[in-house]
Structures are given as C-alpha cells and as structure tokens.
Amino acid sequence: MAKVEPLTQTEEVLWRSLMRLVITLPRALGDDLVRARGMTANEYTTLMHLSEAPKRELGITDLAAAAALSVSRMSRLLDDLQARQLILKRRSETDGRGNIAYLTRQGLAALKSAYPEHLASVRRLVVDHIDDADKARTARVLEAVAISVDESATRRPK
Amino acid sequence: MAKVEPLTQTEEVLWRSLMRLVITLPRALGDDLVRARGMTANEYTTLMHLSEAPKRELGITDLAAAAALSVSRMSRLLDDLQARQLILKRRSETDGRGNIAYLTRQGLAALKSAYPEHLASVRRLVVDHIDDADKARTARVLEAVAISVDESATRRPK
DNA sequence: CCAAGCTACTTGCTTACGCAAGTAGACTCG
DNA sequence: CGAGTCTACTTGCGTAAGCAAGTAGCTTGG
Numbered sequence: 383m384a385k386v387e388p389l390t391q392t393e394e395v396l397w398r399s400l401m402r403l404v405i406t407l408p409r410a411l412g413d414d415l416v417r418a419r420g421m422t423a424n425e426y427t428t429l430m431h432l433s434e435a436p437k438r439e440l441g442i443t444d445l446a447a448a449a450a451l452s453v454s455r456m457s458r459l460l461d462d463l464q465a466r467q468l469i470l471k472r473r474s475e476t477d478g479r480g481n482i483a484y485l486t487r488q489g490l491a492a493l494k495s496a497y498p499e500h501l502a503s504v505r506r507l508v509v510d511h512i513d514d515a516d517k518a519r520t521a522r523v524l525e526a527v528a529i530s531v532d533e534s535a536t537r538r539p540k
Numbered sequence: 541m542a543k544v545e546p547l548t549q550t551e552e553v554l555w556r557s558l559m560r561l562v563i564t565l566p567r568a569l570g571d572d573l574v575r576a577r578g579m580t581a582n583e584y585t586t587l588m589h590l591s592e593a594p595k596r597e598l599g600i601t602d603l604a605a606a607a608a609l610s611v612s613r614m615s616r617l618l619d620d621l622q623a624r625q626l627i628l629k630r631r632s633e634t635d636g637r638g639n640i641a642y643l644t645r646q647g648l649a650a651l652k653s654a655y656p657e658h659l660a661s662v663r664r665l666v667v668d669h670i671d672d673a674d675k676a677r678t679a680r681v682l683e684a685v686a687i688s689v690d691e692s693a694t695r696r697p698k
Numbered sequence: 699c700c701a702a703g704c705t706a707c708t709t710g711c712t713t714a715c716g717c718a719a720g721t722a723g724a725c726t727c728g
Numbered sequence: 729c730g731a732g733t734c735t736a737c738t739t740g741c742g743t744a745a746g747c748a749a750g751t752a753g754c755t756t757g758g
Contacts, residue, residue, distance in 0.1 A: 386656045393667050396679035399686040400666065401585070404562050405608040406689045409746095422714090427559070443736060450563040452716050457738060459714090479723045479736045498544045507692060508558065509551050511684045519674060520681050521554035526669045528557040531564045534665060567716095580744085601706060610746050615708060617744090637706045637753050 407507065414503040419496045424449055424459060426500060429468060429493040432485040439484040441474070450532075468492055565665065572661040577654045582607055582617060584658060587626060587651040590643040597642040599632070626650055 389397060412423045419426075431448040432438055440448075446456035460483050463469045468489035471481050485493075512520060547555060570581045577584075589606045590596055598606075604614035618641050621627045626647035632640050643651075670678060 386659055389659070389662070389667065390675075392675050392679050395683055396670075396675060397662055397666065399679065399682035400561070400565070402608060402686045403558070403682065403689060404565050406686065406693060407558070408562050410689050410693050424714090441736075442738095450560060453737070454717075454739080455715055474736095477724075477736080481737065501544055501547070504547070504555055507689050508555065508685050509547065511688045512554075512681050516677060516681050517548075517550050517554060520678060521550050521557065523670050523674055523678050524557035524561065525553055527666050528560040528564065530669045531561060531568050531665050535564060535568050582744090599706075600708095611707070612709080612747075613745055615706095632706095635706080635754075639707065 410507055411503055415496065415500060418499045419492070421492070421496060424451065425463060425468075426493070426496060428456070428459060428463070429485065429489055432469065432483060433490060433493055437484075438490075439482045441480060441482050445483060463489070568665055569661055573654065573658060576657045577650070579650070579654060582609065583621060584651070584654060586614070586617060586621070587643065587647055590627065590641060591648060591651055595642075596648075597640045599638060599640050603641060621647070 388394075408423060415421050415423055415426055427449055428445060431445060432440055442456050442460065443453055445460070446453045449456065451459070460469060460471055463483075464471050467486060470484045470486055472484060474480055474482050509517075566581060573579050573581055573584055586603055586607055589603060590598055600614050600618065601611055603618070604611045607614065609617070618627060618629055621641075622629050625644060628642045628644055629639050630642060632638055667675075
C-alpha cells in the first residue's frame with residue numbers, strides 16, 4: 383500500500399464541515415424541539431412519516447427505514463408515543479405478525495402544532511444560510527450523497 | 541401566529557437529504573473504521589486533532605470542543621485511549637487543575653495506519669459523488685451552515 | 699491577602715440507541 | 729399439507745452520550 387493522495391483543500395473543508403454538521407445539527411434541532419414541544423427530532427419525523435402515509439398508518443419496519451433507525455429502536459419509540467396517546471399500535475388484520483402504528487387525532491394535532499416552530503428552526507439553522515442561487519445545486523449534491531450512503535448501509539450488513 | 545410559508549420543493553429535498561445524512565453518515569463511517577481498525581470515528585478525530593496541535597497535546601475541554609462532544613464524554617473517551625496506550629493524560633505543569641492529553645508514538649502510528657482506510661471511506665461515501673465543478677460551492681455552503689449551527693449551540697446554553 | 703467566584707475536570711446517573719436472541723405468524727414446494 | 733424457511737416484531741443487554749453534582753486549583757476585587 384503506497385502513499386495515498388490526500389484530499390484537496392476544498393474537499394477537506396467540505397468534509398470537515400459535513401462531519402461537524404452531522405454531530406451538531408441533530409443536537410441543535412432536537413434541543414429546539416424538546417424545549418418547545420417536549421418532542422425529540424426522531425419522534426417528530428416519525429409522526430411526520432405517519433401523517434404522510436396512505437391511511438396514516440405504517441408498519442414498524444417501514445417506519446424504522448423511513449427514519450433511518452433500527453427496528454428495535456422504533457419499536458420502543460412507538461411505545462413512548464403510544465403512552466402519550468400520539469399514536470396507536472394495533473395488530474394488523476391481514477398479517478397476524480404485526481402491529482401497525484396509527485396516528486391518532488392528538489398525534490396529528492401535536493405534529494401540526496410543532497410544525498411552525500420546527501420550520502423556523504430549520505430555516506434559522508440551515509436554509510437561511512444558503513443563497514437561493516445555490517439551493518438547487520446543493521439539494522442535488524446532498525441527495526446524491528445521501529443515496530450513496532444509504533446504499534452502502536443496506537448493501538453491507540452481511 | 542398566522543399561517544407559515546412552507547419550504548419550497550428544493551428546500552424540502554435539501555433538508556430531508558441533510559437529515560438523512562446526519563443519521564446515516566456517522567454510522568457508515570464508524571462501521572468502516574471499527575471494522576478496519578477497532579476505532580470509532582470520535583476516537584479517530586480526537587487523535588487527529590491531537591496530531592495537529594502545537595506540541596501534540598491539548599486540554600480536555602479543547603478536545604471536547606474540537607470534536608463537538610461534551611467534556612464528560614471526552615474525559616472518558618480519553619481514558620479508553622489511554623488504556624490502549626494511544627494517548628497519555630498528564631497533569632499540566634502550569635495549571636494544576638488539569639490533565640492535558642498527549643499523543644503517544646503509538647497513537648500517532650495508529651492514526652497514520654488508519655488514515656488510508658478512512659480516506660477511502662470518505663471518498664467512497666461522499667467526495668466521489670460530488671462533481672468537481674460543485675465541490676467549491678458545496679464546501680462553502682456547508683461551512684456556512686456548520687458555522688451557524690455552532691454559533692446557535694454556543695450562544696444558547698443559558 | 700483572602701473570600702467569592704470561576705475553570706477544568708471527574709464521577710454517578712439516565713437516556714438513546716443498536717445488536718442478538720427469542721417468538722409467533724406467514725409462505726413455499728416436494 | 730407439513731417441514732423448513734422467512735418475516736415482523738419484542739425483549740435483554742451492552743455501549744455511547746449528555747447532564748448534574750462534586751472537587752480541586754486558579755483569579756480578582758475590596
């Protein structure tokens with residue numbers, strides 16, 4: 383294994399900024415949401431995914447994939463949400479194995495009431511710092527990277 | 541609080557991709573590093589920060605800030621690294637309160653030996669998916685966002 | 699010059715998470 | 729149609745992380 387070509391200056395900045403974001407952003411965002419609504423970012427996005435689903439219900443595995451969490455984590459997260467009446471876990475009628483999560487009226491209300499606050503955070507932390515001219519390009523770049531990472535994650539687990 | 545203007549389509553893609561990355565990237569990267577070198581991403585970057593410091597030594601608080609970790613976490617992380625002989629914690633001579641971490645010869649060697657592997661991961665997961673033409677712009681955008689999030693984090697803690 | 703406050707850690711505790719093993723229901727093909 | 733495999737969860741457990749409280753050493757204003 384010979385000498386490796388290091389990253390360029392630009393690539394280095396790109397990389398370090400991304401790593402920093404990756405650590406820092408979820409915390410900042412979660413803090414905002416918790417302070418304002420007593421809800422974590424994962425809980426919020428889980429409710430959001432449910433609200434966008436056909437009959438406002440989804441299986442646990444699907445939800446876990448949508449939120450990029452492990453199935454076990456999602457299972458427990460849903461238990462918490464259920465304890466707060468925001469969702470309902472109920473046995474599927476067509477498939478006896480499992481438990482689909484269903485967004486309750488209160489869950490939808492909680493989601494809607496958290497939305498403005500959350501949206502403001504997203505703007506303040508991220509969107510407002512990007513030039514309109516750069517948005518489309520940046521969106522495409524990030525999307526491509528996100529897809530590549532997802533694939534590498536799903537392809538690997540042997 | 542009246543109706544809120546939602547994100548544009550483009551902003552939505554940007555945002556969701558970033559969120560996905562934020563969850564997914566550290567896992568993918570950590571997995572690579574752990575598999576190849578038995579080292580977590582935080583351990584790696586901590587060693588890296590040390591290697592870049594003036595006398596290869598830094599206080600725990602500084603290291604924590606550099607890695608965007610809590611001081612307590614960094615304290616324990618350094619204990620682990622010390623147990624593996626990669627760093628040394630020693631009392632500062634000029635300030636009796638603390639404990640500066642010092643990169644050992646073996647620590648530097650471990651860092652160097654992990655570098656090619658790590659660099660390959662970074663390329664495979666991120667850099668290779670970005671057009672050369674887009675790199676500079678993306679780097680600037682991410683840097684700006686990272687700075688904004690950092691500021692919001694340091695300004696808030698009341 | 700010393701008391702009050704500040705700083706640099708460490709330690710105890712809680713929480714968020716993933717992995718591995720277990721269980722129960724569905725699917726398949728010989 | 730039943731044995732073996734597969735799928736959808738749940739539960740037990742270990743690890744990574746943050747927060748809060750404690751301790752010891754520095755700094756400063758009266």
